[in-house]
Amino acid sequence: MTWVTACQLAEIEQEGAKRFDHEGRTYALYRAPDDSVYCTAGLCTHEAIHLADGLVMDYEVECPKHSGVFDYRTGEALRLPACENLKTYQVEVVDGEVRVAIG
Amino acid sequence: MDGIVIVGAGECGTRAAFALREAGYSETVTLIGAEPHLPYERPPLSKPASEGVQLKSICTKDALRAARIAYYQGTSAAKLDVHSKLLTLDDGNAVKYDALLLATGASPRRLTCTGAEYVLDFRTYSDARAIFSLANHGARFAIVGGGLIGMELAAVLRGKGVAVSVIEAAPRPLGRAVPARFAAKLHARHVEEGVSFYLGQGIAAITVGAVILSDGTAVPADVTVSAIGVVPEISLAEAAGLATGNGVLTDAGLRTSDPHIYAAGDCAAVLQANGSHVRFECWRNARAQAETAARNMAGTTVNFTTIPWFWSDQYDLGLQVAGLSQPGHASVVRPLSNGEMEFYLDEGRLIAAAGLGTGNSVAKDIKLAEMLIAAGISPDPDLLADPAVNLKSLLKNVRAA
Ligand SMILES: Cc1cc2nc3c(=O)[nH]c(=O)nc-3n(C[C@H](O)[C@H](O)[C@H](O)COP(=O)(O)OP(=O)(O)OC[C@H]3O[C@@H](n4cnc5c(N)ncnc54)[C@H](O)[C@@H]3O)c2cc1C
Numbered sequence: 001m002t003w004v005t006a007c008q009l010a011e012i013e014q015e016g017a018k019r020f021d022h023e024g025r026t027y028a029l030y031r032a033p034d035d036s037v038y039c040t041a042g043l044c045t046h047e048a049i050h051l052a053d054g055l056v057m058d059y060e061v062e063c064p065k066h067s068g069v070f071d072y073r074t075g076e077a078l079r080l081p082a083c084e085n086l087k088t089y090q091v092e093v094v095d096g097e098v099r100v101a102i103g
Numbered sequence: 104m105d106g107i108v109i110v111g112a113g114e115c116g117t118r119a120a121f122a123l124r125e126a127g128y129s130e131t132v133t134l135i136g137a138e139p140h141l142p143y144e145r146p147p148l149s150k151p152a153s154e155g156v157q158l159k160s161i162c163t164k165d166a167l168r169a170a171r172i173a174y175y176q177g178t179s180a181a182k183l184d185v186h187s188k189l190l191t192l193d194d195g196n197a198v199k200y201d202a203l204l205l206a207t208g209a210s211p212r213r214l215t216c217t218g219a220e221y222v223l224d225f226r227t228y229s230d231a232r233a234i235f236s237l238a239n240h241g242a243r244f245a246i247v248g249g250g251l252i253g254m255e256l257a258a259v260l261r262g263k264g265v266a267v268s269v270i271e272a273a274p275r276p277l278g279r280a281v282p283a284r285f286a287a288k289l290h291a292r293h294v295e296e297g298v299s300f301y302l303g304q305g306i307a308a309i310t311v312g313a314v315i316l317s318d319g320t321a322v323p324a325d326v327t328v329s330a331i332g333v334v335p336e337i338s339l340a341e342a343a344g345l346a347t348g349n350g351v352l353t354d355a356g357l358r359t360s361d362p363h364i365y366a367a368g369d370c371a372a373v374l375q376a377n378g379s380h381v382r383f384e385c386w387r388n389a390r391a392q393a394e395t396a397a398r399n400m401a402g403t404t405v406n407f408t409t410i411p412w413f414w415s416d417q418y419d420l421g422l423q424v425a426g427l428s429q430p431g432h433a434s435v436v437r438p439l440s441n442g443e444m445e446f447y448l449d450e451g452r453l454i455a456a457a458g459l460g461t462g463n464s465v466a467k468d469i470k471l472a473e474m475l476i477a478a479g480i481s482p483d484p485d486l487l488a489d490p491a492v493n494l495k496s497l498l499k500n501v502r503a504a
Contacts, residue, residue: 015495047147047159049463050462050463053462053463053464053466053467054463054466054467054470055466055467055470055471057495062470064466064467064470065414065463065466066386066387067387080390081390
């Protein structure tokens with residue numbers, strides 16, 4: 001398991017998302033209403049659109065282009081046109097720093 | 104049971120076929136499409152892509168099979184007999200139906216001037232293939248029509264080093280669907296990118312090598328593409344005696360004048376609360392109407408109420424518009440970190456919003472605006488204008504109230 005530091009917790013808006021790029025791959029980090037942090041693959045599974053530009057409501061993120069919806073905790077595709085689930089990554093927050101297990 | 108037959112396998116017809124299954128409909132579903140491909144999405148045809156023209160399928164063959172949708176690829180419906188509930192196909196076969204959905208979409212409006220036969224249309228995958236096969240670096244293109252499709256095409260062509268002239272009959276481009284503030288910003292961006300505009304000009308003739316404008320100006324062009332709008336594909340409905348106007352007329356539940364026939368998507372003109380019939384030409388509308396029609400055909404009774412919404416991508420800019428604004432409505436501008444947004448109020452009530460910014464940066468706020476519009480509220484314009492006021496908190500206050 002490789003852990004990388006993605007950003008500071010304070011850089012992610014509460015009930016919001018932030019894009020994180022690392023070694024040619026793109027991820028989306030989410031800060032839930034309860035301040036817990038999650039990470040999924042960065043691009044929507046329907047078309048290559050950055051999910052971090054999408055609206056986060058509770059535990060869901062909506063694709064900014066075609067309105068597909070995912071549960072970012074599990075990566076589950078909840079609404080069409082998205083039908084394939086998102087890959088998710090383990091996250092830990094240590095001293096205000098967000099770290100992601102990317103592989 | 105003869106099941107449900109869907110005419111037109113575009114975004115709308117295809118979505119409807121799957122939505123029938125999602126609604127629990129278990130009889131035969133037949134999807135008839137004139138084009139020689141699996142159903143595909145049109146928006147990517149006019150968006151920048153490094154790999155050339157994309158054929159982005161809406162679904163796989165396996166998905167059609169798994170949902171037991173009988174797909175007649177490359178087959179046109181030629182005649183509709185509403186009394187015998189029989190649809191005759193161009194290959195001579197006929198299918199009977201219990202209920203039928205017209206999802207025939209729209210076709211490009213054609214120029215009628217001399218030389219119109221030299222002009223390319225832009226609606227289908229094969230149109231896109233024809234256009235982009237000629238889009239070599241240094242080629243000169245004239246685009247007739249400065250609407251969304253014409254302007255998107257201009258942006259993609261500039262990215263390929265093609266010289267582009269846009270000819271528009273109105274005094275400014277994007278006048279029909281895009282609020283004036285953002286139409287002006289997009290226009291300015293195209294000028295910056297080197298697109299030449301000929302505004303307020305009709306076309307006298309198309310020749311090999313030039314487009315001749317009504318004032319006599321010759322605009323040099325190796326290729327001319329027409330993007331002067333679309334007309335709803337209503338010929339089948341008209342011949343069958345269904346009520347038509349600017350589209351196949353439906354009630355609020357998308358049912359046509361024949362109780363067994365529905366219409367949805369670009370071909371449908373849907374009854375509104377004010378008594379008029381309105382036809383939309385956008386991707387999400389095609390899907391949303393497909394879902395409503397499918398539910399009604401499967402036996403429920405729901406009205407179509409989704410707020411119209413569309414996007415357009417030009418260069419690195421993304422435009423999104425939710426709701427329908429009228430020129431007379433009050434407007435409030437809200438600066439965003441990578442763009443700008445405008446709200447439209449009708450006697451205080453929020454009825455539409457639009458945003459323009461880099462990439463998809465306006466999407467979140469437009470989505471929130473859409474939910475605020477749906478809530479039917481009259482927000483304080485000062486709060487809308489203040490970027491420090493989170494639209495999500497406004498929405499939460501409305502929902503809590
Ligand atoms: C280049 C381009 C870019 C676009 N970009 C955007 C965008 O960025 N955002 C947006 O919101 N919208 C966009 N749109 C609009 C969007 O694609 C349409 O609103 C949508 O495709 C409408 O879907 P539809 O199924 O109602 O009609 P269509 O897509 O027109 O599909 C109708 C289908 O029915 C078939 N058909 C017609 N008659 C028959 C018959 N008698 N028998 C069998 N088949 C028949 C046609 O061949 C066609 O395949 C774009 C459109 C184009 C052309």
